[in-house]
Structure formats: C-alpha cells, structure tokens
Amino acid sequence: MLSTIGRPLVALSLLLFVTGDTSLVRADEEASGKKADVAEVESGDVTDADHQHDDHPAAEHDGHAEGVGHGESGHGGHGEHAEADGTPPLLTFDMGSAVCNLAIFLGVLAILSKFVWPVILGGLQAREDKIHGELEQAAKANAEAKALLDNYQSKIDEASTKVQTMLAEARKDSEAAGQRIVDEAKAEAERQRQRAVSDIETAKKVAIAELAGQTSDMAINVAKSIVGRELNPGDHAELIRQSLERMPSNN
Numbered sequence: 565m566l567s568t569i570g571r572p573l574v575a576l577s578l579l580l581f582v583t584g585d586t587s588l589v590r591a592d593e594e595a596s597g598k599k600a601d602v603a604e605v606e607s608g609d610v611t612d613a614d615h616q617h618d619d620h621p622a623a624e625h626d627g628h629a630e631g632v633g634h635g636e637s638g639h640g641g642h643g644e645h646a647e648a649d650g651t652p653p654l655l656t657f658d659m660g661s662a663v664c665n666l667a668i669f670l671g672v673l674a675i676l677s678k679f680v681w682p683v684i685l686g687g688l689q690a691r692e693d694k695i696h697g698e699l700e701q702a703a704k705a706n707a708e709a710k711a712l713l714d715n716y717q718s719k720i721d722e723a724s725t726k727v728q729t730m731l732a733e734a735r736k737d738s739e740a741a742g743q744r745i746v747d748e749a750k751a752e753a754e755r756q757r758q759r760a761v762s763d764i765e766t767a768k769k770v771a772i773a774e775l776a777g778q779t780s781d782m783a784i785n786v787a788k789s790i791v792g793r794e795l796n797p798g799d800h801a802e803l804i805r806q807s808l809e810r811m812p813s814n815n
Contacts, residue, residue, distance in 0.1 A: 776804050 779804065
C-alpha cells in the first residue's frame, strides 16, 4: 500500500521540480540575453555619438539622431518580438527542453527505483512485519492469559464445589454421629432401666423367698404350738401359699 501511493507522489514531485527548475533557468537566461542586447546597443550608440562629436560638430546632432533612431529601432525590434510572441517566458514550451527534462526525470526515476525505493520500502515492510508480529504475539499472549485465567477460574469453582460438598458431608456426618450418640444413649439408658428392673425383680424374689422362709418357720412354730403336732412339707407349702395370698401386693 505504501509503495502504491508513494511511487506516483514521488514521480509527480520530481517531474514538477525538474520542469519548474528548467523553465525558471530558461526564463532567466532569456531575460539576461535581452538585457545584454539592450546594453550593447546603448553602448554602441554612445560610442558613435562621441566620435561624431569630436570630428564633425555639425554632424553631431545628426549622428545622435541616427543613434537614437537605431536604438529606438532596436528596442522596437525586441518589443515587436515580445509582442508577436505574446506568451510569458514561464509558459513557453520547448521541445528540446521537454525531452531533456523527461530524460533527466527517467534517469532519476530509474536511480530511485534501483537504489532508494527498495531500501525505503524494505525498511517500511520490515517495520510493518515487526508490528504485525508484535500484534500477533500480543494476541497470542492475550489468548494464553485468558485460557490460563479460565483454567484458574474453573479450578476455583471446582475447589469451591468440593468444599461445599465436604461441608455438607461433614454436616451430615455430624448429624448422623449426633443421632447415633443419642440412639446409643437411649439404648444404654434402656439397658440400664432393664438391668435395674431385673435387679429389682431379683431382689424382690430374693426378699420374698427369704420372707417366705421366715414366714414358713413362724407359721410352723405357731401351728405346732396351736395344734400340737408336726406339719409335713405339703402343709408347709399350703401355709406359705395362703400367707402370700393374704399379703398386700407392692407392684
């Protein structure tokens, strides 16, 4: 793109520079030539007038008049040439100068195309490639950073999910452990109650058995003293049964 725009601009600039410079030089040369012609004519007229004044005083006036006429004719000739042309020197066209300017322009263009433009365009292309490479590296680094950030974010989300799961499991385990402890405590209390009831029943049975033995002995002794005879084991058992039935129940 730079080469497409730069080549026509450089060529146009060189063409305008060479053409304008040559036209100005040609105009200056023409103006200098005209001034030299006028100065030469005036110098010749003054010299002729001096010689005629020294040799023939009477003819001085005529010579001077002729010199003036010659000068006027010379000026008239130049004026007629300028008036006949009617074009300013800067706008005149010279085929030879145009060909020369074109040749110079083509030569300069060839030199620039061969030695200058490749270096400039190469430098610009290298700079463009460098900038393009830096932009690609920046885009690649940005993509890598974004991917790394997404990876870190996914890991953070995964860790957060794991933490929430662990907390839920710990809460569930703690609730289960608490419930298990409560159940174990209830079971232990129930076992203690059953053991206490069993111990109470055992103690009750022992006490009843001891009381029955003592009551039996007392009943035997009382019956012996009343009836005056020995009782057999069957009598003993019947008396114990009757005594137990008469005793009030504590249950």
